[in-house]
Amino acid sequence: MSRYTYGEYYDGPDPLAPPVDLREALDEIGRDVMDGRSPRSALEELMRRGTPSTSGLDELTRRLWERRSRIQRRHNLDGTLQQVRELLDDALRAEKTALFPDPDDDARFREAQLDALPSGTAAAVRELAEYDWRSDEARESYRKIQDLLGQELLESRFQGMKQALRDMTPEDTERIRRMMADLNDLLLAHLRGEDTTDRFRDFMRQHGEFFPENPRNTEELVDALAQRSAAAQRMMNSMSDQQRSELAELMAGAFGDPRLAEQVASLDANLRALRPGEDWTGSARMRGNQPLGLGEGAEAMADLAELDALAEQLAQSYPGARLEDIDLEALSRQLGEDATVDARRLSELERELREQGLLERAPDGSLRLSPKALRRLGQTALKDVVNAAHRQGQRDARTAGAAGEPTGATRPWQFGDTEPWDVPRTVRNAVLRSASTGEVSLDVVDVEVTETEQRARAAVALCVDTSWSMVQDNRWVPMKRTALALHQLITTRFRTDALQLVTFGRHARSVDLAELVGLEGVWEQGTNLHHALLLAGRHLRRHSDAHPVVLVVTDGEPTAHLERDGSAEFHYPPLDRTLRKTVAEVDALAKLGASVSVFMLGEDPRLAEFVDLIARRSGGRVVNPDLDGLGAAVVGDYLRNRRA
Structure with missing residues (x-):
């Protein structure tokens, strides 16, 4: 026998979710319109406020700013410097431990050389570039510094690169440098206005493993790289002058190959020329105590930029704004799937209000309630009036005169009614009620009478x-x-x-x-x-x-x-x-x-x-x-x- 498993539906909106409640939304809009708002501002207010079952734009925006504040309060940007300092201290400690038992003058000279290192981390790392380590442990710690810097440098420009760069070999370093050179050649050709279709295809065939975003053309490749590069630049802008200077000096020794840092600098220059509209000058204050490395810092800056873009989309304050503009994938990354469901339902609600003809365009271009919407509001208002009349003990006048003419409507018979029966509907009700028994019988609950109105x-x-x-x-x-x-x-x-x-x-x-x-x-x-x-x-x-x-x-x-x-x-x-x-x-x-x-x-x-x-x-x-x-x-x- 076949076995079935059931789980959450992932492929798009839930097909079993209840439809949006247009009547509830229309009542909200109608209340605001009657209170003096324009239909457009009433619709915008409904989108901001949401409904009892759906969070509004204001609530989603509040959650965005809360996440943004949490990122800034939790982290700081000196993680790479701290890691380099720790590895440097480990190398120096291991080297001095190896030199201490040796009585010759060379050991004492080396100790003096290590003691005279500059206090700055970058300067000390640079001074030790040509040092002949006696301790294998110290040599390994120093090599880890170069690998760490290379990994962080590339991770800050290429998403997901850090894990792929574990246990780098000289051959891997050369392969990355060659990829960077080919990438800069491709971007320069694109910057000159050349057709790069074939060149892009060849580039992805050789180096596609470095780009998990799987761009389809040069423009998409530039978009992905520019966003990451701008985030890295904003991270550098957010550092103190001393931190920025230390990192820039350290990156020159990434993987022990200064050519890699030169290629990254060329990449940044090309991307800035191709995407000048990106935020290359912004910054953000990080005031937490959890350090972020260069790659993690760039990721955090990209998150902050994405949060800012989402906040602008949710604000709907720019000309021609529509809820369809909201990037649902980005919203899901930042706030989770529940937020995406709320945003999608708000968008459906706005679209249904327009497509159902409840809002229409006036000759002057403004929005107004359609006759259909006014009828719905009238139904709700009349229902409230009838309920109020019942509470006050007023009798519902079912006819406007004994000598009446049919209105075309019917209703169930109640005790005391004198209107004529609607025979076809009465018989139909009897058939439907007794269909399961196989024998049709007429009961008082089947009777419907014809409504009349005064002439x-x-x-x-x-x-x-x-x-x-x-x-x-x-x-x-x-x-x-x-x-x-x-x-x-x-x-x-x-x-x-x-x-x-x-x-x-x-x-x-x-x-x-x-x-x-x-x-x-x-x-x-x-x-x-x-x-x-x-x-x-x-x-x-x-x-x-x-x-x-x-x-x-x-x-x-x-x-x-x-x-x-x-x-x-x-x-x-x-x-x-x-x-x-x-x-x-x-x-x-x-x-x-x-x-x-x-x-x-x-x-x-x-x-x-x-x-x-x-x-x-x-x-x-x-x-x-x-x-x-x-x-x-x-x-x-x-x-x-x-x-x-």
């Missing part, structure tokens, strides 16, 4: 206060959610009704839902209810065959009115002229058969006195809801007026 139409004007006090007292978002819920109810349940949204601050204007949702709060004095009621009356006259409904949401008494020339006159406290003009417009609406319902936010006694006057003159009513109950109050009043 009469309504012309609805919702006037919302957009003065600065609405923003200041945190009434801005509840006001917008109320408009969303009412718009959703009318466009889905009472599609023959005509809804007009009117905003009023210093002036009033008619707006569509997208404008209202995206409206930003601005510092503007004035509550021009007079102008708002004028526009509401104009809407009611355009639909004279419909039942008129006027709903006003405000938190302040009228402080402005419209003059004949179209200018707005503002004064606080309100002028008698402003109040008279506003009341006169209420009377004009009453003549059209409209009662004005006012939803008063706050506890202003002057406002309460004025809205009571409006209610008495128009036959309307005054509601003083809390912010959580505003939507339920407005929608409930609309349904009450419609039933009346």
